Amino acid sequence: MAKVTITLDSDLAxxxxxxxxxxxxxxxxxxxxxxxLERSHRTEARTGNATDQERLADRRSAPEEGR
Structure with a gap:
């Protein structure tokens, strides 16, 4: 695996x-x-990913019934 060098503020480190x-x-x-990264993968598994937003967009724009 390739290695990357990153500099951080000492307080942050x-x-x-x-x-x-x-x-x-x-x-x-x-x-x-x-x-x-693990949390991100678990969240996507539970909530869906960016491609699911198109599918959910129709639901958000539809008026709610029963109010």
Missing amino acids: IEVMLLAGTKSPQDAVELIVRDY
Whole structure:
């Protein structure tokens, strides 16, 4: 896998390390990014993805009945 170098503000790196519970900023950022991606995939599985918006657009524009 290719590696990428990213520079972060030291306060941000320390905060990420504390949140992730790691001693290495690289490990902390990797864990948080992986968690973010997993959550995104779980959310898409539950709510659908961007292509579903076209299907749902018709429902939103239709007037609600019973009010």
